[in-house]
Amino acid sequence: MRINRKKFLEMTAAFAGSSVMATHMPWFSIFNHPAPDGKGAADRVRIGVIGVGSRGTALTYNLQELAKTMNLEIAAVCDNYEPHFEKAKEIVPEADAYMDYRKMIESTELDGVVIATPLHEHAQMTIDCLQAGLHVFCEKAMARHLDDVKRMYDTHLEEDKILMIGHQRLFNPIYLDAMDKLEKGGIGPITMLRGWWHRNTDWVFYENTGGRGTELDKRLNWRFYDETSAGMISELGSHHFQVANWVLGETPESVVGHGSINFFDDGREVYDNFALVFRYPNGVHFSYDCITSNKHNGMQVQVLGNDGTMELESNMWFEEFPSDPPSAENLLQQLEDGENETIPIGGATWLPDTPLRLGGKYISPEYEMNDTLLYLEGFVNYIKKGSAPEKLTIEGYNASIWTLLAEEATKTGQMVTAPEKYLL
């Protein structure tokens, strides 16, 4: 069964008032109770997009899709790299176009911004926008340095403006269903989490930069440089660190890990592989590894419990102890007693109540829906309402803090805990 918009709304309505909705994802109620969507120009939500590279372009297309059903306008676009600036004007010809985001927030009247620039630029841009009275949707991770993450969070509180971080799984309906089933004991007590993101790619976004170390490469392939990124830890891992915190409803107590460059030694400064272990309260561990020279394992987050396993990225749920067939007891007893009587056993193929696929069942139906689009729909709705659930911001905050602490663990070889000042 594939779930369309209508069925999705029926599902979220059914979750209304449930404890999983209240504790894990209160934001899903926004789809059943959206802000009034006035049709007039005065009601139109005006968004500016800062950074129209690979991710920023995708977000812009999503916003354009959203504008078909919501009173929403991409009023401004901004990129300080000429080719991206030109492309942005092409994609949204009706928007004001800027190369400097400060000019954009001064000159164009906006309600909110979407920030998709390199990691090290997030903090100042976010803080400037919040202080200018704008709501902010910022791509993950939040910032390159711990103090900046905290400053972004504090500014959002001081200015009383929305700050959402682009961990799109927060708006994935499969995760909503998974959280509900986990909370109801679907796999028993959770005893471990495992996750990985394995790809076989040089991870070069832009080829003609003159190679590693050039100014242009540092600017475009910013994910490779220590000053601008924590590499795969911040650009990939942070998504799954958010998921682990979310599933367990806790933040880690500590993290240890290692990383190295053992294959793509082309002048990049960030690891091409790393392995981490986060320790959570009650002795639950989350082991996570990332590699960019082998794709055999793909991407996954597994939640392991005494009664089963959930694979969140593939929407699969495996039972640890399937029930025995009715014939088993009889047959085993006979073997015990040294007897050989008829075993009534055969018939057409036995099927379980829920269809099986590769030894497991779906956690949730398959969706025709795009979680990034749902996230942006939430953002626009919350702009209209003037505020968003604080938990949404906190999820992003904790993921970013532990992303940078994990990086620190790999660089120092030490077990790292969170300094008091970063605990909310």
Place this chain on the structure above:
Amino acid sequence: MFSSPKHKKNAMRRSAFSNRFYAMGTRLHLILPGLDESVGHRLFVQVKREVDRIERKISRFDPQSDLSRLNQIKPGQSAQVDEEFFDILMACKTCWKITEGAFDPALSGKENEPSIEPGMNKVQLFEENRTVLLTDGVQLDLGGFGKGYALEKVSDLFHQRGVKHAFVNFGESSVLAVGAHPAGGNWKIGIRHATEPRKSAFVFGVQDASVSTSGNFFIDDSGKTIQHHHIIDPKTGVTDERPVTMSVSAASPLLAEMLSTAFLVMEEEQIKRVISLYDDLKVVKIDYSAGTDQPEITEYNSNQHNEQGQYEDQSEKVS
């Protein structure tokens, strides 16, 4: 915070190792008499690994499987497959020929294209370079093949490991008995009576052999009969809905599996012709058309006269 873990291991028995897992849409239950937990578990893991491997190869539900990749090939293009998958398709084609088209893993492509007539003749196999060409938009579905093939491989595995006795119940419909029953004699595999599932409508006595059953209903764990109309007569395209089950015992689990599916939609004369090609087949048709209290049972054997009779306690017949 956490409740204490539940202990769900089977009650310790000295006489047999037992465990189960889900695969191919159903449940596989394995009993290894005379083996302790550690040896049994090692074999169990090997069995599970092999069955999972086969499922990943031939599943329609895994887009990465060999089968899915073949089904996704553009019309008119051929694809090279590995040796094992080529042999699988050859076996299917052989069985399709033997059963005069009744066993047919070729489907009519997309659901909205009923105009396409299925048939393994539209699956062309080129042995010299192991390539496959699907013509006329047909697609393959190895649903009536997988469990039998898996048991064939599991049987090989047991023989390689020197396992003396084993009993594998794969979804009730495919049962493999390795060696003799530890208490002596054949394993007595009862085909459950549709409405009295504690009783057997017929009993097969087998060792080093398999029993496979096809039908349009199954019995759930509470003993209830559940309709499951999934077998299509390839000649008519119509779903078979008769209250009939067809069971086949053979040394080869794969042969038993393929024939039980095919025989369900074959005429008696055709069935007899197929049986005459082999020397180890026993085929039993149980027909509840006249009511569930008096199933009509027809038995066909290789190298024997066919027997026909009304429902009675068939356990007497087991030698």
